[in-house]
Amino acid sequence: MAAYKGQYRFSFGPWNISEGADPFGPPVRQPIPLAKKIKLARKLQFELVQFHDDDVVPDLDSKSSSQIAKEARKVKKMLNDEGLEAEFVAPRLWFAPETIDGAYTNNDPKCRRYAITRTKTAIDIANILGTRKIVLWLAREGTYIRESKIARIQVLQIRDAINTFLEYDPNICILIEPKPNEPVDSAIISTIGHAVGLSYMTADPSRVGVLVETAHSILAGLDPSDDMGYALAHNKLWSVHLNDQGGLKFDQDKTFGSYNLRRAFNQVRVLEEYGYGRKGECVGLDVQMMRTQKASGNWKHLAYSRERFLFLLEKVATLDRKIEEQLIRERDYEELDRFILCHLMGKKYE
Ligand code: GLO
Ligand code: MG
Numbered sequence: 001m002a003a004y005k006g007q008y009r010f011s012f013g014p015w016n017i018s019e020g021a022d023p024f025g026p027p028v029r030q031p032i033p034l035a036k037k038i039k040l041a042r043k044l045q046f047e048l049v050q051f052h053d054d055d056v057v058p059d060l061d062s063k064s065s066s067q068i069a070k071e072a073r074k075v076k077k078m079l080n081d082e083g084l085e086a087e088f089v090a091p092r093l094w095f096a097p098e099t100i101d102g103a104y105t106n107n108d109p110k111c112r113r114y115a116i117t118r119t120k121t122a123i124d125i126a127n128i129l130g131t132r133k134i135v136l137w138l139a140r141e142g143t144y145i146r147e148s149k150i151a152r153i154q155v156l157q158i159r160d161a162i163n164t165f166l167e168y169d170p171n172i173c174i175l176i177e178p179k180p181n182e183p184v185d186s187a188i189i190s191t192i193g194h195a196v197g198l199s200y201m202t203a204d205p206s207r208v209g210v211l212v213e214t215a216h217s218i219l220a221g222l223d224p225s226d227d228m229g230y231a232l233a234h235n236k237l238w239s240v241h242l243n244d245q246g247g248l249k250f251d252q253d254k255t256f257g258s259y260n261l262r263r264a265f266n267q268v269r270v271l272e273e274y275g276y277g278r279k280g281e282c283v284g285l286d287v288q289m290m291r292t293q294k295a296s297g298n299w300k301h302l303a304y305s306r307e308r309f310l311f312l313l314e315k316v317a318t319l320d321r322k323i324e325e326q327l328i329r330e331r332d333y334e335e336l337d338r339f340i341l342c343h344l345m346g347k348k349y350e
Pocket of ligand 1: 052090133136137177179213241251286
């Protein structure tokens with residue numbers, strides 16, 4: 001298939017410009033106000049912003065619905081003023097005391113009710129920001145010890161929660177963002193296969209899709225471009241979180257392509273060649289700068305992830321398909337391996 005140079009729209013979330021706290025140390029940079037982050041997005045040539053519900057309205061749980069609507073409208077105005085759009089809203093279901101042991105799958109029915117109500121508020125915020133996309137990163141839907149919950153029940157609890165949201169707002173789409181572990185030991189919807197399977201169990205599978213995050217696929221021991229291909233084959237790849245990850249460690253959210261350029265190339269390639277972005281899907285980044293980074297350089301991980309995506313797009317467009325096809329026909333994969341590496345390294349192949 002001939003490479004098609006698509007039009008891509010990029011996005012990131014306010015949490016991608018962080019203060020650098022980790023479980024072993026305090027913040028190392030001053031917090032940046034949302035309005036400044038939104039301006040920076042514009043400056044870095046991003047066109048959309050991703051949000052948690054409480055990125056839009058801080059301390060959400062303590063506010064009335066009219067106060068929430070008022071604050072959300074202010075953020076919508078900030079976006080409008082910069083010519084930006086919201087890509088999605090994600091309910092943050094892992095901070096409140098009610099979500100200590102899970103949200104939709106909490107063993108306590110009161111806590112499950114909290115999670116449903118909180119998600120409906122996130123949907124209301126999404127409507128004010130003008131996006132139909134709701135991302136569910138199912139952070140604590142899983143177990144710290146196996147015996148505390150039963151997978152057979154948890155799956156159906158998540159399905160029922162999703163059905164409630166589909167009914168609550170007939171316009172929204174749900175994007176499931178799976179991750180195999182962290183913060184829980186074992187997540188119940190741990191891979192893209194699980195998420196796609198779950199989407200078909202819901203009341204309206206045409207409104208339930210997935211978001212593939214590079215690091216999450218790698219943490220599951222899978223190849224992110226294969227996960228993207230799988231979701232594309234189901235017409236369910238509605239967003240991505242590009243970043244990078246050095247194997248089975250904590251979730252590193254490194255700058256796209258910084259660990260494994262070839263793996264990044266294959267992600268760009270599958271997106272470019274199979275129509276991603278042509279229906280308005282975004283190239284979302286979920287990258288974190290290194291803790292060592294000084295505040296003055298707090299934009300580099302974002303700008304350079306975008307730059308690398310565009311660079312790899314060129315690599316996709318200039319790959320000599322005839323040589324590739326011939327090597328595949330000859331089943332000479334050792335030679336194909338060398339051909340791809342020469343191409344990525346900018347070496348003449350002969
Ligand atoms: C963490 C997730 C997280 C989500 C975000 C949006 O591992 O990647 O960053 O993407 O909360 O739902
Ligand atoms: Mg993510």
